Amino acid sequence: MKTVQELLKTAYQLTLEHLSGRPHVGSLLLPLELKKTLGLKLNSEGASDDVIQKEMSNFLSFSANTLTPQFQNQLFSGLNPYALAGDWLSTIINTTMATYEASPVGTLVEKELIQHMNSFVGWKSGDGIMVTGGSNSNLVGMLVARNTLFPETKTKGLGNKIFTAFVSEESHYSFDKAVNLMGLGTKNLIKVPADKNGAIIPSALRQKIQESIARGETPFFIAATAGTTVLGAFDPIRELSVIAKEFEIWLHVDGAWGGSTLLSKKHRHLMAGVELADSMTWDTHKMLGTGLISSFFLTRHTNALRASNDSGDGNYIFHDSENSIWDTGPASLQCGRRIDAIKVWLMWKALGDNGLEDLVNQLFIKADRARDLIARMPELELMFESHMLNICFRYKDSKDPDKLVINVRQKLLEEGHHFVNYSTRGGKTFFRMIIANPELEESHTRNFLERIVTLSKEMN
Ligand SMILES: Cc1ncc(COP(=O)(O)O)c(C=O)c1O
Incomplete structure (x- = not known):
């Protein structure tokens, strides 16, 4: 049996080879072929370290190589080295973001990042939290919207209201999942036509909202997409914000992909009006290459996130103390939460x-x-x-x-x-x-x- 040091040295060596290694993306094997190649079977007896090393190597060789520039299949490619180093540190420190006491540095780093990112959105205050991906952030956006506009739904449920949410037909499928999870019904996610280049048509949105109201429903949520998944289109946020205000509806911006354009003076016009939104999704693991997962839910409202999420008896973990206002657990859907912030922060600090x-x-x-x-x-x-x-x-x-x-x-x-x-x-x-x-x-x-x-x- 290898010592911990020897085992990690092997893994580190394989990682370095992978980083500097194959220029190609890896040929795709059919599942049954691949199954034969890998020693997948788990047995009552453990395996030797040689076998373990071979399986580590198989894992790297037969996975798609997303580090190479020829990987253009997803909305991410490559990996920033500072972020990678941060990810390793997060793994080894192996703690949870639930409380300040378990994760003092992680908590402060995350808060600093959120404040800094909110300033790029154009919000002087506000709040935010890192989540398990853009899909999850969109779900959190919908939850915070409903619980803020209709606080009684948190304790009493939906009552006899039919809540409707509005997205463009080009929006990400995570919104369909969100309405499903929230018990709103997938047919109450109303898809609004987009123009020929994929941006939502504001007049069509207004019409869909009016039709929904005429049916006796309760429109509560509009999501603009900043950078659609397939065409890369940007919905006109400023125009949507006028509609949201008119009907008193929450405006969320799904900037999972396009959010990083806010960092560029040249390209941030694509998201003009974003400061008028109530909340936003921003994945840095996409355009900034910080590694999966690094995803943010941001909001201009200061107390909405915690008020919407905090529930249940968490007093076994959240103790009253002078530090407890720093605990991020009550504002999250998770209990155990990795310190994803450190990788993003290290890269931001460096660059x-x-x-x-x-x-x-x-x-x-x-x-x-x-x-x-x-x-x-x-x-x-x-x-x-x-x-x-x-x-x-x-x-x-x-x-x-x-x-x-x-x-x-x-x-x-x-x-x-x-x-x-x-x-x-x-x-x-x-x-x-x-x-x-x-x-x-x-x-x-x-x-x-x-x-x-x-x-x-x-x-x-
Ligand atoms: C516009 C948009 N929103 C949300 C998501 C979901 O993000 P994640 O993969 O981090 O869950 C994606 C993913 O591609 C996306 O393109």
């Missing part, structure tokens, strides 16, 4: 606001270059007008361009050099390339696009 602004600006420059390259390749067409890091395109000259996208993507996955996603809108299927990795160079994009053209010609 400063200016370094992060540069990071965001550079990604936008890379995305513009990718769009230019596509525009100059006669075989390819851009599907939407976008200024974000989502690039939706496909091969033009095909009898069945939709099927071709899916087949070419499958071939790319088998080759293991490029990992890109596809999506369908208005009956058309296209590649969705995401620019999120600061290491991405123009040559990567050129090679990738050329490979798509070559394969499309061959497979057409």
